[in-house]
Amino acid sequence: MILISFIxxxxxxxxxFEPLLLxxxxxxxxxxxxxxxxxxxEPVVEIVENPTTGKLGPQTKELGGLLYYLYQGVKLGIYPPLIFLGVGAMTDFGPLIANPKSILLGAAAQIGIFMTFIGAIxxxxxxxxxxSIGIIGGADGPTALYLTSRLAPHLLGPIAVAAYSYMALVPIIQPPIMKALTTEEERKIVMEQLRPVSQKEKIIFPIMITVLVTLLLPSAGPLVGMLMLGNLFRECGVVERLSKTVQNELMNIVTIFLGLTVGATANADIFLQWETIKIIILGLVAFSIGTAGGxxxxKIMCKATGGKVNPLIGSAGVSAVPMAARVSQKVGQEANPRNFLLMHAMGPNVAGVIGSAIAAGLLLNFFGG
Known part of the structure; x- marks a missing residue:
């Protein structure tokens, strides 16, 4: 395990490769x-008699390690929603609002989660x-940690390493799949410029999504709610200090604690097993199917619109913001230097973040975690 940490x-x-996390x-x-x-x-606790009241109760005989206490933020589901708060404050939802149809691409990319779920069964x-293994296909580390901490905490180490590793490898994994599933002509398609989005729309959107998603799927509320609160901080224009704090200081602090404690769960007893290898392979399958689904x-939207949608933007639906959108831009420009797909790809990219949180909520609701 020490050797793996060195690698x-x-x-x-x-x-x-994703140094802020790895x-x-x-x-x-x-x-x-x-x-x-x-x-x-873990702390050593004994049941002793209270000399004052004569009642039995727990008494800490020996304190736990530093990382054990920091890990409670993962175990109790605190860190992942705080990460979503920062992601929301750093993300522009304008491309999704300007092109609502792109939410379908984000939804299609979540097929990797459910196909891999079946494979794992x-x-x-x-x-x-x-x-917990299937959610790796959403390419969303905080969501994977949140769901795994609720449903299968003993797999937290392998799933965290797999999820964040594949997020870091997006520029390597996605382009071959994108090129294999599209033609040269499709990759050359130039999309029309998105319409301007007003500040009013950007303020109403996070409030509306929070209400709708939380009413329909309460278990997704912590992730979606924090994501939308962060975005509201960004767009409302009256809490600039809070927005900057969430984007910078809070995000950095939580990332440090989250990374340290997730890495600390990867002990040899759990990590060095055949089950871990299967998880890593299934994670790659989930991510690949999600990319292909988007x-x-x-391609279907391209046909339906008479060639106005470049299928490459569908790969951004896997949720790795904004890296997946940048990969769509890069592959598109390789085929046609006049192609500027970044803002178009940000629509399904943002939709993928929301979609993976909703998928996690569905799985959490179904298995009663």
């Missing part, structure tokens, strides 16, 4: 697996475990 540190520092995750893995350090040790995983639905 992840190399990928983060030398190759710059550096703390890898270092947390290193700290937790150093012998005798006890960084993730067939491989012998339980329902809650399969749900592209194939993009």
């Amino acid at each position: 992840l540190l190399y990928l983060a520092i030398k190759k710059e 550096v703390p995750i890898a270092f947390g893995m290193l700290l937790a697996n150093l012998p005798l350090a006890g960084m993730m040790a 067939l491989l012998g995983f339980t329902g809650p475990e399969a749900a 592209i194939l639905f993009g």
